[in-house]
Amino acid sequence: MKVVAITRTDADARIAELPVVTDPLKVAPKDARTLSKLFFEQLAVLEEGTHEYQYARNTLIEMNMSLVRYAAGRFRSRGDDMEDIVQVGMIGLIKAIDRFELSHEVEFTSFAVPYIVGEIKRFFRDTSWAVHVPRRLQEARLELAKATEELRTRLGRTPTVRELAELMSLTEAEVTEARLASNGYNSSSLDAALGNDEDGEAALADFVGSEDPAMELVEDFHALAPLIADLDERDRQIIHMRFVEELTQCQIGEHLGCSQMHVSRLLSRTLKRLRDGMLTTR
Template identity: 35%
Template sequence: MIKQGYYEKEGNSNIEDIDTKTLFKIYKETRDITIREELIKRHLYIAEILSKKYANRGIEYDDIYQVACIGLIYAIDRYDLDKGYEFSSFATPTIIGEIKKYFRDKGWTIRVPRRIQELSKKINNSKVVLSQKLQRSPTVGDIAEYLNCTEEEVLEAMEASKVYTPQSLDLTYDSNNDDKDINLAELIGEDDIYFSKIENNDFVMKTMEKLNDMEKKVLVDRYFNKKTQVAIAKSLGISQMTVSRIEKRVIEKFRKELEKTLN
């Protein structure tokens, strides 16, 4: 159970009403499982964003997401608020590390029939034997005759074997323009936008904690639900001018928080 003193200190009766930083402080002292579960719930979006980054790479998204959630739990258990950095900055590399470890451990998840795997091994061995015997590179017909199988079966096995021979990212190619070699990782690399998304999400959530209920309502309806000031005013029973003033106040609060972050 969480110590009653924490609730009294914060003036809240529900765990959902306590800000995230305070929850981390409480969890550091108590290791309360209820606090841990609330912190996990609040930061699941990080696991979701990073899981999508590694989707469509041969492993099911749901499996990656589960691993990312485990990484998130590790990050929550290890996070030290007193060191001064944001939780997302600490959690992101921790989660990515777990995902990459899972990819390394699981390896290729595509499975071809055993007969093709066995035939692929025989083809590799036959290439060595036939190259020495024929004094040239063997053709598909040569291999098929040597293994007593059809050319179609040989081609099928050869194509399948390509899937299980991934190119290293450290592989280099000659450049046509200069003397420098080109690294494969440079050819397929792209700017990573996910880290900034996580930071932006954290910034919005952190700033929203400082808004009152009316300001939160206007912010969500205006910028997330895409409602007009007139529609918001009607739903709240206030004037459109009042909604406009609240919106300007919210924008000003976000601007000040951004300046603090940048400084």
């Protein structure tokens, strides 16, 4: 480690000197603890936004990146990209630097690690759910898991909703809601195999849902609409009276002033035209 101290005096002569670290990323953790105290002393008297303040703050961040990598290592088994976890941990480190005061009388490392770990845990809590649920239910899921395990150990069986509610100081409805929210944490593909059966592996999609016969009607209606729009006024009127008003051919004939046989011929001709048109568009 190469540390060079230089003197920089501002207009008010408030700053005697600032330590200059040539390569903050290579400062050993032990040396970083000593230097961090010096930089925090400077931050306490420097004016925020000045070049000196930014230099001290940025150097503190770079010197203490080893804390972030140390904390991120605890989450290596989660399977996420470590660089993403480190980037999230950096947010916690920056928050710790901005909130730390020497008057706390604790080592900065002891102060910063909970911030870093907390930020990483918050990241997993907010991004690991397959279905987004409110924050209170995410937290309730964690409390529910702890309470369930505690009661299972104590009782030697799976606890009831009432027992969980008493331990968690919640209503039974709130415990049930937390259980339902837990289902949103993980998801499975509809094509995922459920197990082996006589015909091979069955997938969830084989048991969920069915074809809706009404879908074919929807397609027919969309195909039929422009064909009806092309009919003349009398043919559309006959179709409407027969299939919407459900009048008989005799009643339609009385309304139009023609015989039932003539209505039958007109209706048959119109229906054939519509049928042929639908077969052509498919």
